[in-house]
Amino acid sequence: MAKKDKTDVSFMKSLFAGVIDQETIFPYPKLPQDEQENLDMILQAWNEFAKDAVDSPQIDRDKKIPKEVLQGMAELGFFGLSIPEQYGGAGLSETAYCRVFEEVCNYDASLAVTLGAHASIGTNGLLLYGTEKQKQKYLPKLASGEWIAAFALTEPGAGSDAAGIQSKAVLNDKKTHFILNGGKMWISNGSISDLWTVFAKTDVIEDGVIKEKISAFLVEAKWPGCSAGKPEDKFGIRGSDTTALNFDNVQVPVENLLGPLGKGFKVAMETLNVGRLGLAAGNVGGCKLLTQMAADYAKNRKQFGQSIAEFEIIKDKIANMAADAYAAESMVYLTSALADRHTVDYSLESAISKVFASEALWRAANEAMQIAGGNGYSTEYPFGQIVRDARINLIFEGTNEILRAFTALAGMQGPGEYLKKIGKALRDPIKGFGLLTEFAVQKVRDVVTKDTLKNIAPELKEQAERFNDFADELQSNVEKVLMKYGKEIIHHEFIQQRIANMAIDLYGMAAVISRVDSKIKDSKSVEQEMPLVQLYCDAAWRRVRREARQIENNLDKQRRQACDLIYNSKQIPFDVFHE
Amino acid sequence: MANGILVVLENNDGKISRIGWETLTAAQKIGSDLGIGVSAAVLGKDAKSMADSAAGKHADAIYAASNAALENYTPDGYTAALEQVIAKAAPAYIFVGHSYQARDYVAKLALRINAKIISDCIGYKVDGGSLMLTRQVFAGKFNADYSFSGNGPYIATFQAGAFSADGLQPGSAKVEEVAVDLSGTEIRTNVLDIFQGVKQEVDLSKAEVIVSAGRGLKEKDNMALVEGLAKALGGDVSGSRPVCDDGWLKIDRQIGSSGQTVSPKLYLAVGISGAIQHVVGMKNSKYIVAINKDPHAPIFEIADVAVVADLFEVVPALTKAVQEAA
Amino acid sequence: MKIAILLKQVPVKDATLKVNGDGLWIDEDNVTFEINESDHYGLEEALRLKEKHDGEVVVVTMGPERVKESIKQALAKGADRAIHINSSGYSNPDPIAHAKLLCAAIKDENFDLILSGLQSDDLGYGQTGVLVAEMLGMAHATLVMETDVQDGKIKVKRELEGGWFQSVELPLPAVLTIQSGLNQIRYATIKGIMAAKRKEIKEIAISDLGVSDADASGIQMHKIYLPVKTKQTVVLEGDTADIVSKLVDKLKNEAKVL
Ligand SMILES: Cc1cc2nc3c(=O)[nH]c(=O)nc-3n(C[C@H](O)[C@H](O)[C@H](O)COP(=O)(O)OP(=O)(O)OC[C@H]3O[C@@H](n4cnc5c(N)ncnc54)[C@H](O)[C@@H]3O)c2cc1C
Numbered sequence A: 001m002a003k004k005d006k007t008d009v010s011f012m013k014s015l016f017a018g019v020i021d022q023e024t025i026f027p028y029p030k031l032p033q034d035e036q037e038n039l040d041m042i043l044q045a046w047n048e049f050a051k052d053a054v055d056s057p058q059i060d061r062d063k064k065i066p067k068e069v070l071q072g073m074a075e076l077g078f079f080g081l082s083i084p085e086q087y088g089g090a091g092l093s094e095t096a097y098c099r100v101f102e103e104v105c106n107y108d109a110s111l112a113v114t115l116g117a118h119a120s121i122g123t124n125g126l127l128l129y130g131t132e133k134q135k136q137k138y139l140p141k142l143a144s145g146e147w148i149a150a151f152a153l154t155e156p157g158a159g160s161d162a163a164g165i166q167s168k169a170v171l172n173d174k175k176t177h178f179i180l181n182g183g184k185m186w187i188s189n190g191s192i193s194d195l196w197t198v199f200a201k202t203d204v205i206e207d208g209v210i211k212e213k214i215s216a217f218l219v220e221a222k223w224p225g226c227s228a229g230k231p232e233d234k235f236g237i238r239g240s241d242t243t244a245l246n247f248d249n250v251q252v253p254v255e256n257l258l259g260p261l262g263k264g265f266k267v268a269m270e271t272l273n274v275g276r277l278g279l280a281a282g283n284v285g286g287c288k289l290l291t292q293m294a295a296d297y298a299k300n301r302k303q304f305g306q307s308i309a310e311f312e313i314i315k316d317k318i319a320n321m322a323a324d325a326y327a328a329e330s331m332v333y334l335t336s337a338l339a340d341r342h343t344v345d346y347s348l349e350s351a352i353s354k355v356f357a358s359e360a361l362w363r364a365a366n367e368a369m370q371i372a373g374g375n376g377y378s379t380e381y382p383f384g385q386i387v388r389d390a391r392i393n394l395i396f397e398g399t400n401e402i403l404r405a406f407t408a409l410a411g412m413q414g415p416g417e418y419l420k421k422i423g424k425a426l427r428d429p430i431k432g433f434g435l436l437t438e439f440a441v442q443k444v445r446d447v448v449t450k451d452t453l454k455n456i457a458p459e460l461k462e463q464a465e466r467f468n469d470f471a472d473e474l475q476s477n478v479e480k481v482l483m484k485y486g487k488e489i490i491h492h493e494f495i496q497q498r499i500a501n502m503a504i505d506l507y508g509m510a511a512v513i514s515r516v517d518s519k520i521k522d523s524k525s526v527e528q529e530m531p532l533v534q535l536y537c538d539a540a541w542r543r544v545r546r547e548a549r550q551i552e553n554n555l556d557k558q559r560r561q562a563c564d565l566i567y568n569s570k571q572i573p574f575d576v577f578h579e
Numbered sequence B: 001m002a003n004g005i006l007v008v009l010e011n012n013d014g015k016i017s018r019i020g021w022e023t024l025t026a027a028q029k030i031g032s033d034l035g036i037g038v039s040a041a042v043l044g045k046d047a048k049s050m051a052d053s054a055a056g057k058h059a060d061a062i063y064a065a066s067n068a069a070l071e072n073y074t075p076d077g078y079t080a081a082l083e084q085v086i087a088k089a090a091p092a093y094i095f096v097g098h099s100y101q102a103r104d105y106v107a108k109l110a111l112r113i114n115a116k117i118i119s120d121c122i123g124y125k126v127d128g129g130s131l132m133l134t135r136q137v138f139a140g141k142f143n144a145d146y147s148f149s150g151n152g153p154y155i156a157t158f159q160a161g162a163f164s165a166d167g168l169q170p171g172s173a174k175v176e177e178v179a180v181d182l183s184g185t186e187i188r189t190n191v192l193d194i195f196q197g198v199k200q201e202v203d204l205s206k207a208e209v210i211v212s213a214g215r216g217l218k219e220k221d222n223m224a225l226v227e228g229l230a231k232a233l234g235g236d237v238s239g240s241r242p243v244c245d246d247g248w249l250k251i252d253r254q255i256g257s258s259g260q261t262v263s264p265k266l267y268l269a270v271g272i273s274g275a276i277q278h279v280v281g282m283k284n285s286k287y288i289v290a291i292n293k294d295p296h297a298p299i300f301e302i303a304d305v306a307v308v309a310d311l312f313e314v315v316p317a318l319t320k321a322v323q324e325a326a
Numbered sequence C: 001m002k003i004a005i006l007l008k009q010v011p012v013k014d015a016t017l018k019v020n021g022d023g024l025w026i027d028e029d030n031v032t033f034e035i036n037e038s039d040h041y042g043l044e045e046a047l048r049l050k051e052k053h054d055g056e057v058v059v060v061t062m063g064p065e066r067v068k069e070s071i072k073q074a075l076a077k078g079a080d081r082a083i084h085i086n087s088s089g090y091s092n093p094d095p096i097a098h099a100k101l102l103c104a105a106i107k108d109e110n111f112d113l114i115l116s117g118l119q120s121d122d123l124g125y126g127q128t129g130v131l132v133a134e135m136l137g138m139a140h141a142t143l144v145m146e147t148d149v150q151d152g153k154i155k156v157k158r159e160l161e162g163g164w165f166q167s168v169e170l171p172l173p174a175v176l177t178i179q180s181g182l183n184q185i186r187y188a189t190i191k192g193i194m195a196a197k198r199k200e201i202k203e204i205a206i207s208d209l210g211v212s213d214a215d216a217s218g219i220q221m222h223k224i225y226l227p228v229k230t231k232q233t234v235v236l237e238g239d240t241a242d243i244v245s246k247l248v249d250k251l252k253n254e255a256k257v258l
């Protein structure tokens, strides 16, 4: 994986500043033919294998993935999907990885989470930040599936607030080992894994002062002092192993420090950028599958003398599911191609894709269950398990709340040296405020007139115009709220959420428009997807408009009051019978 | 000089096999339509008695080619022996039943005698004195008409069951012994043993109701669907070959040319395409229902009731309805 | 041991096929193709023999450009290289002509063993392996269900009719035609798939094979058509509940099994 400094500015970060960086996302990316052929063969091999070997209801009932399934996947090479060939992996691009992951999800979500925790978040830290020696030592074992990996960030006291972890690694006197103590929580593959990427606080000397900063370590599960708890009994993805980890004076050799000392948080965040995209891809697969399942069920179920598929309230659901799936797919594979360029910052796009796709999946699971009526609620039908399995996606690898806040704040920090300048700006309110507003205003001045998508196929005229209008709205609202709140914006989550929601749908529209426009320019018919495009874009811009309007004109005060009311009473303070 | 049709009567353990008689029937019909004579040949260690058993059929001659080296079938032995019989009979056409044995040597024979070959025919037409043969293509999804071109001899092989031996014309044929000399023939295959495969534990030939599963069931887990239906109907379960090969069902429940032959009151084929090798094992069933989502599935050609639908919808509903009806 | 597998590409089993305009082939638009079933088992057997006795497995395929996909799949499963006789624009229905072309492409390779499927799921002649054996002067066995190579010889189990088998021994080099189901076909591994692109696919045009009578045919195909039904068949389709109620009625009153 060529790791260059990210030099190209993120599409979404530019959009926050009113700049439509069309070249970054047009034309819609396509895999080179030979990679496409490889991918098709991998999918075929997977389907042949999975059809025979994977029994999802069984995995759910047993709360365990059979050994033979994992072993079979290892033999096929699925544990080394994105590990470069020189280390025994398949060296798939992020795009191909996502597509394969999508197909794994279609068979079983527990299996997908197990694979993702290994191949994506479990391995990516090492891939991105490992030294040659570390890679040679661990990657071949991980690629072959001889070893399984896990990513250990979350702690009992630090979930969303990942920077608040308490595990601590202290360099010994001889400076040969870090002594690691602490514990982790909710670690996927916890008890079945061999190599953990562990995040812990370390002492770093900065400007002559000792500061506590997070560092990442490669920890072997077999080392003395390492232990895993017993698997959590979960609501969904029950076959995926999730445990606590405990570190009791674990001696971690200094050569197992991953990335620079004190840069562990960055390692974690970059790893999660990739991980989220894989999750989103899995969710796309789920959305497509559910849409199909719901339609099949509806076509076969008769009520009032006809198939329920003919009723328009059911059609409304199916059409929305299909349009959502189409948009989610457009977003994910646009983003994966950005990741494959290795020079573009795609952290926002990845977070947006995860939020949109996981929520689209959740809606789809809910609607599919509804369409199946009583049967949907029966364990004899698959819908219940899908609902349970789908739910986790809104929680892990960054809850959707945290990712919305991230999207808004990182977006508002503007392109450029966001980590450095703006990071400081947010921490240093007074100076920072100047910086933030200065940046935004300067950018707007640069643009002079409203930026627009250029050269879009006439079929997409309406969608493109809406996109242009609301991209402009995003920029002006960002400017407005920065002017109004300055550094205080970090405390205004009502606003953040609205800005994030605008960004999410604008990215969705951009991705869909790029996809269809590119297809038209390839002289291909887009007749069949146009209704999906129109449905999604129409719903999207209406949502964006609503969010934009509410930035100024809202009931946030009432929301705060309602919460005060609830928070301040021991019991729900209303009861119609005692008023 | 070309001389009518020569039929190779297959020797099945010292007796002429059914497909041999079927092919002779085909030759009689085609010969009469083409206005040419029919003769036949039978090969074996001692072919005379078999030839005698054909003497009562309508044919010009029955050639008995005996040689110790023909005790066991081998492609080298049979090809060399037939080459000599054919040299003597000089037929225009050579007809062979498309048996497993014929699959093994007929193409080789064709090259030896520089013949043209059309294999696995199921019917014919004679049009303006020329012979048009019909055979299945694309695994039975279509038929295709073929004819020979250029100089003969012409070899055609006929599918088992394509002609019924009931139509065999009686007559009297002279039996002629042909001395075949295989001394110069190197027989490269050495037959070590002939044996029966797995012991048949289930005999489906007496079953009244059979629900038979094909590859359309997609995976082993779905076998429960057919099992449920069979149970509701009080019948047995059988399957097509791939279903047994893949271990979804025990091999002794396979129906077809390499499995059992059955004729129940009801044969319900679920997700079976109807390849000839399957059909030969069940086409004499009294009542055939086939469930297949492909409206052109060959199984429908022999079905009394063709259910064109997704088996995953119909089978559970049918099982329920049968349970309620019972 | 140097092994060839003659491998053909045919429409997938549950493809919905239509006859094309000239009535001599199917309309290939929207049809997906796969490795012919018994050839696929043949490939697996070749790979297993190689794993046991060392050597090389060479895929030999005749067909238009699209067959590259099946070739790559075979390479991904572990075949070492491939010979592709590109037959785009060539349409001769005669299996003898096909065998001549295959022989011309492989005769200088001196294979110890040539495997083929027992018959193809498109034209279904079931002759290719036997013809190739005779043309190259090799011994052969058809309907093979088991193989066992031992010094210069090969012992095979052949399927006979009605559940019987035969065990025969033949000298190498030999040609075997493989019956489906004799082994369990492996899945392609990702490594295999990635390695496949580095393997040689030698492409030969028909005109470069030096077969002067490649276009000659002893047989002529006139047309392909849907079979005409001979039996009275009642067709039930459409609504599941409707189908089921009619069917139950028939099971009661016609089949008389309820
Ligand atoms: C099945 C499963 C597998 C997991 N696998 C792994 C793994 O492999 N490795 C790993 O390191 N972790 C893993 N996790 C942990 C997961 O990432 C965390 O659960 C997640 O980040 C949320 O943290 P928390 O559970 O502590 O919730 P909290 O942080 O306590 O959050 C509770 C709620 O508060 C909200 N919230 C918190 N802060 C804010 C804020 N600032 N603004 C608005 N809302 C806020 C959250 O969105 C959430 O809705 C896994 C979790 C589960 C359930």
Ligand SMILES: Cc1cc2nc3c(=O)[nH]c(=O)nc-3n(C[C@H](O)[C@H](O)[C@H](O)COP(=O)(O)OP(=O)(O)OC[C@H]3O[C@@H](n4cnc5c(N)ncnc54)[C@H](O)[C@@H]3O)c2cc1C
Binding pocket: B213, B214, B215, B216, B217, B239, B240, B241, B242, B243, B254, B255, B256, B257, B258, B259, B270, B271, B272, B273, B274, B275, B276, B277, B278, B281, B291, B292, B293, B294, B297, B309, B310, B311, B312, C013, C014, C118, C119
């Ligand atoms: C020498 C030789 C001997 C053989 N011996 C035998 C034998 O003894 N017995 C035997 O059975 N075969 C035998 N075969 C194999 C035979 O040629 C066929 O390959 C086999 O019968 C096909 O099995 P099938 O119909 O189950 O599968 P397929 O041909 O794959 O057919 C599956 C069918 O299921 C249908 N389908 C798929 N999904 C659905 C759905 N959801 N709902 C409804 N329908 C669906 C498809 O339309 C298709 O028609 C032999 C072959 C040879 C060459």
